[in-house]
């Protein structure tokens with residue numbers, strides 16, 4: 001079997017949490033209600049990032065462990081929350097982590113991360129197998145991530161920006177770092193790993209972007225869209241592609257009443273249960 005490709009660490013905790021997307025960790029009321037943290041809970045938080053959400057849950061549960069593929073995110077996690085367990089784990093091979101997949105957790109939680117982790121079709125079932133094996137019988141997998149159509153306007157504008165710089169559309173499309181499934185596709189994946197589907201929903205969440213320097217729609221594209229932009233050989237070509245995307249998006253995202261910029265996030269939430 002070909003060795004799995006190592007992921008480039010595109011994540012910067014400083015840009016992500018402070019400038020570009022502080023709303024990711026804060027727009028979580030519903031998924032936290034579904035997680036329903038209890039003092040007896042032992043939770044594995046998949047794709048925890050630098051841990052602001054893990055830290056919100058921590059005081060309410062017995063144990064929570066944050067794992068993330070980005071060394072930069074985990075370094076910040078450890079500095080900010082030294083009292084909470086965290087470690088670097090590429091969750092595309094979660095099933096290869098025996099100390100986590102030994103049935104010691106009663107909940108596996110993930111927010112805004114599975115659409116990155118499940119990007120490659122070849123490793124999706126490894127991640128789900130790992131979630132299943134991490135849980136005790138009767139344990140719950142509780143997730144919120146991007147659904148089919150999530151950030152579709154930004155996604156399309158980035159692809160179009162690359163095409164203006166001479167990248168063939170199929171190559172631009174294939175550079176997407178995300179898998180945004182329909183509810184049915186996610187249900188099929190989860191059930192394929194042995195889980196019982198408890199409930200799921202898809203919801204439009206119009207999200208106002210920050211207006212910080214390095215934030216806004218341009219900051220969003222430069223941080224989250226880096227795997228696309230890497231296809232371009234020069235900084236000049238990348239800048240031109242970003243400018244094109246931002247110019248296109250001006251037509252759809254600007255709020256008339258206050259000039260702020262909105263992106264159409266579409267969230268997919270679900271709870272699945274490991275049979276007793």
Ligand SMILES: C[S@@+](CC[C@H](N)C(=O)[O-])C[C@H]1O[C@@H](n2cnc3c(N)ncnc32)[C@H](O)[C@@H]1O
Pocket residue numbers: 007011024025046047048049050051052053067068069070073089090091092110111112113116117
């Ligand atoms: C948008 S952030 C969400 C962070 C956090 N859950 C929150 O709600 O703020 C997505 C996270 O997924 C992580 N990620 C992406 N691919 C991953 C992988 N293969 N294994 C583990 N984590 C991954 C990124 O490093 C990043 O921290």
